[in-house]
Amino acid sequence: MHLHRYEKIWLMLGAGGLALFIVLLCVNAFAMGMAPPSNMEMIDPEKVTETPPFDKPGLKQVGDNEYDAYMTAFAFGFAPTKMEIPVGATVNFHVTSPDVIHGFQIPETNINFMVLPGHISSATHTFDKPGEYLILCNEYCGAGHQVMATTIIVK
Amino acid sequence: MVIARKIDDTLPHVPVQRSAATLSLAYVWVAYIAFGLAAVAGMVQGMVRGGIMELPSWTNYYQILTAHGVLMALIFTTYFIVGFIFSGVARTTGGSLHGAALKFGWAGWILMTLGTLMAVVTILMNEASVLYTFYAPLKASPYFYIGSALLVVGSWLAGFGVFASYRKWKRENKGKTSPLFLYMGVTTYILWITATIPVAVEVLFQLIPWSLGLVPTINVMLSRTLFWFFGHPLVYFWLLPAYMAWYVCLPRIIGGHIFSDSLSRLAFICLLLFSIPVGFHHQLMEPGISPAWKMIHVTLTLIVVIPSLMTAFSMFAIFETTGRKKGGVGLFGWFKKLPWTDVRFFAPFVGMLFFIPGGAGGIINASNQINAVVHNTIWVTGHFHITVGAAVALTFFGVTFWLIPALTGRQLTKTANRMGMVQTVFWAVGMFLMSLAMHTMGLQGAPRRTDYTTYMDHPLALGWMDYQRVMAFGGGLLFVSAILLILILLYLTFYAPKGNTEYPIAETETTQEVPKILERWPVWIGLVAFLIILAYGYPILQQIQHQAPGSPPFVTW
Ligand code: HEM
Ligand SMILES: [Cu+2]
Ligand SMILES: [Cu+2]
Numbered sequence: 279m280h281l282h283r284y285e286k287i288w289l290m291l292g293a294g295g296l297a298l299f300i301v302l303l304c305v306n307a308f309a310m311g312m313a314p315p316s317n318m319e320m321i322d323p324e325k326v327t328e329t330p331p332f333d334k335p336g337l338k339q340v341g342d343n344e345y346d347a348y349m350t351a352f353a354f355g356f357a358p359t360k361m362e363i364p365v366g367a368t369v370n371f372h373v374t375s376p377d378v379i380h381g382f383q384i385p386e387t388n389i390n391f392m393v394l395p396g397h398i399s400s401a402t403h404t405f406d407k408p409g410e411y412l413i414l415c416n417e418y419c420g421a422g423h424q425v426m427a428t429t430i431i432v433k
Numbered sequence: 434m435v436i437a438r439k440i441d442d443t444l445p446h447v448p449v450q451r452s453a454a455t456l457s458l459a460y461v462w463v464a465y466i467a468f469g470l471a472a473v474a475g476m477v478q479g480m481v482r483g484g485i486m487e488l489p490s491w492t493n494y495y496q497i498l499t500a501h502g503v504l505m506a507l508i509f510t511t512y513f514i515v516g517f518i519f520s521g522v523a524r525t526t527g528g529s530l531h532g533a534a535l536k537f538g539w540a541g542w543i544l545m546t547l548g549t550l551m552a553v554v555t556i557l558m559n560e561a562s563v564l565y566t567f568y569a570p571l572k573a574s575p576y577f578y579i580g581s582a583l584l585v586v587g588s589w590l591a592g593f594g595v596f597a598s599y600r601k602w603k604r605e606n607k608g609k610t611s612p613l614f615l616y617m618g619v620t621t622y623i624l625w626i627t628a629t630i631p632v633a634v635e636v637l638f639q640l641i642p643w644s645l646g647l648v649p650t651i652n653v654m655l656s657r658t659l660f661w662f663f664g665h666p667l668v669y670f671w672l673l674p675a676y677m678a679w680y681v682c683l684p685r686i687i688g689g690h691i692f693s694d695s696l697s698r699l700a701f702i703c704l705l706l707f708s709i710p711v712g713f714h715h716q717l718m719e720p721g722i723s724p725a726w727k728m729i730h731v732t733l734t735l736i737v738v739i740p741s742l743m744t745a746f747s748m749f750a751i752f753e754t755t756g757r758k759k760g761g762v763g764l765f766g767w768f769k770k771l772p773w774t775d776v777r778f779f780a781p782f783v784g785m786l787f788f789i790p791g792g793a794g795g796i797i798n799a800s801n802q803i804n805a806v807v808h809n810t811i812w813v814t815g816h817f818h819i820t821v822g823a824a825v826a827l828t829f830f831g832v833t834f835w836l837i838p839a840l841t842g843r844q845l846t847k848t849a850n851r852m853g854m855v856q857t858v859f860w861a862v863g864m865f866l867m868s869l870a871m872h873t874m875g876l877q878g879a880p881r882r883t884d885y886t887t888y889m890d891h892p893l894a895l896g897w898m899d900y901q902r903v904m905a906f907g908g909g910l911l912f913v914s915a916i917l918l919i920l921i922l923l924y925l926t927f928y929a930p931k932g933n934t935e936y937p938i939a940e941t942e943t944t945q946e947v948p949k950i951l952e953r954w955p956v957w958i959g960l961v962a963f964l965i966i967l968a969y970g971y972p973i974l975q976q977i978q979h980q981a982p983g984s985p986p987f988v989t990w
Contacts, residue, residue: 280693280695281696282746282750284746285696285743285746285750288746289739289742289743289746292738292742293739296735296736296738296739299735299796299800300731300732300735303728303731303800303801303802304728306802307724307728307801307802308724308728312802313724313727313728313801313802314717314718314724314727314801314802314804314805315718315719315720316719316720316721316722316723316724316727317720317721318720318721318723319720320981320982321981322982323981323982323984324982324985353989354989377570377987377989378568378570378571378987378989379568379570379571379653381809381880383808383809383810383878383880385877385878385879385893386877386878386893388802388805388806389805390718390805390806390808390809390810391718391719391720391805391808392716392718392719392720392809394653394654394657394719394720394721394981395570395653395981395984396654396980396981396982396983396984397654397719397720397981398720399719399720400720410891412878412888412891412893412894414878414880414888415880416808416809416810416880416881416882416883417568417809417882418495418564418568418882418883419571419989420495420987420990421493421495421989421990423495423882423883423884424494424883424884424885424886425886425888427888427889427891
C-alpha cells in the first residue's frame, strides 16, 4: 500500500496532535480531578420520597461556606423550590428522580448532568458571583418539560 | 478493478437493469416522502421555539419533534442508504441484481415499510411521544417498539441481499479484488448489523415485554447503554454511504480518478473498527459509569480522527490532480477548474465544507469534561444538523439528482440542474443560519428538545429569544429548499425527457495492487468483536450484576 509523502506528514501531524490531546484529557480528568460527574450511588426510584435525605429535600450546611443540596427532579419540577446561599459558597448537588429521566443544568456554570431513576447524581460548584441562577431540566421528560425549572439565589 | 458495461449512447438505456432500478427507486422514494413530512415538522419546531407560532390543541411540540427525529434520522437516512447501495452494487457488478438479492431487497422493503407505518401511526395517535431515542422509563405503545424492530430486521434483510451479491461476484471472479463500491457497501452493512444488534436486544428483551406489562420494571442504565451502543455507529451508518459517493462517484463526476483504492478501503475498515466501541461518549454526564470507562470510550472515539484526515486528504488530492490536469496552474489555479455549476459536484462539495466545523465540534463534544458545557444544549442539535443535516444530506441530494434519472432512464436537464443549484444554496444558507444560532444559544445554556419557554421570564432565557428567531428563519429557508427538492425529484422521476444519465463510478488511473488482507472479513469482524468486548464486556456485566432498582413505566405526555 503506497502512502504519498505529504499524506504521511499530514497523518503524522494529525496522529501526534491527537495523542497529545488525549494525554491532556487524561491529565485533566485524573490528575487534576476534573472527571465528568460519575457518582455510583443507587436508590430505589419508587421509594425516593421515603428515603432520607431525599424525603426532606433541601440545603444542609456541611462546612464553613459549604452546603450539600439534596434535590429531587420530577415531572415537572425540582424540590426544594427555593434555595438561598451566600456568595462564595460551595454547593455539592445530589439529585435523583422518582419517575423518568431528567436533566440538571445551571447555565453559566459547568453544572450539567443527567438524573436517572435508580441513581444519585452529584456535582460540585462554587458560586463566586451573586445572582439568581436558573436551574433547568435539559432532558425531555414529558408534556411539561419546558416549565421544569427553579432558581438558586446567591447573595 | 471496476467493471464498466459497454454503453451504446445512441439508445436510451438504464445503467442498471429495470428490476434492480425499481427496487432502488422504491427505497429512495419512501426516503423522500419521510423527508418531506419531517421537513414540515422541522419548520414548525423552529417557528414554535422562536415564539412565531403556537400549536393547535390537537397536537403538541413533543409529538412533532418525535415525528421529525424518527422520520429524518431513522427513516429518511436508512431508506436512502439501502436504495443507493443496492443501485451501486448492481451498477458495479454487471448492471443487475440476481434473484436472491432482489428477493432479500423486496422482503426488506416490505418489513421496513410495515414497521415504519406502525411507528408513524402510534406517533400520530400521540401514543409514542418519546422522541427518536425512546428513553425508558418513558413508555410508548408496544406497537411503536414492534415497528422499530421490524424496521431494523428489514434493513438486515437488505444487508443479506448485498452480502449475497458480494458472494456471487466473488464466486464468479475468483482471486480478483471486488469493486470498490461493493466492498464499501459490504463494510457499511457489517457496521450496521453489528450496531443494530444491541438496540434490537434492548427493544425485544427489555422494552417490548415491559411495555406489554409482562415485566413490572426495566433496567434503565442497561437500556441506555444498549441504545448508545447503537446510537454512535448509527451516525457512521449515515456517513459511510456519503463517503462512498465522495470516494467513488465524485471523482468520476469531476472527470478524475480514484485516489487510492487500498487507502479508501483502509479508511472504511478504520471507520468500522472505531465507530462501535464508543457509546459512552453520549453518557459522559451520567451517574453509574466510572470515569475510567468513560475515558476509554473517549479515546477510542477520537481515533476516528485518523480515517477522517485520510478522507480529507484523498478528496483534496483528487480535486487538485483533476484541476491541474484540466490546466489549472499555480497554488490554487486548479480550484477554478472544478465543475462549479454541476449540481452533482456542487451539492456534495458544499456538504464537505460543512463537515469541517462539524468534525471540530465533534471533538469538542467527545472531550470528557468540555462536554459539560454543551451536553443536551441545543449546541448538540446544531452539531448534528451540520454533520448529518448538511454534510450527509447535501451529499444524498447530490446523488439523488443523478441517481433518479439514471434509474428511470431520463435526463438530468439543464433546468433541473440549475434548480438543484438554487435548492443547494437555500439549504446551505438555511443550515448555516439555523445551526449557527443553535451553536451560539447552546453555549449560553439553551436546552435542546424543549418547547417554547422563557422560564418565567428569566433574563437569561429572554436573551436567547433573538437566536431562537434566527433559528426559525433558517428553518424557513430549509423548508423552502425541501419543497423545491421534492418538486425537482418528482420532475426527474415522472416528467424529465427520456435519455441517458450517467451512473458515475470512477476507476483508478493505473492498476493498483490491493492487499488481500483487506478482504479477509473474519479478521476484521474478529477485531470488531474484540474491541466491543474490551469496551463493553465489563461495563455491561456490571450493569446487570449491580443494577439499580428497576423503573416502572411512565406516560408523562
Ligand atoms: C427542513 C429542514 C430541517 C429543519 C427546519 C430542522 C429543524 C430542527 C429543529 C428546530 C430541531 C430542534 C428541536 C429541539 O431540540 O427542540 C431539530 C431536531 C432534530 N433534527 Fe432537524 N431540521 C431539519 C432537517 C433535519 C435533517 C435533514 C435531519 C437528519 C437527517 C434532522 C434531524 C434532526 C434530529 C435527529 C433532531 C433531534 C430530535 C430530538 O432531539 O429528539 N433534521 N430539527
Ligand atoms: Cu425535562
Ligand atoms: Cu457519538
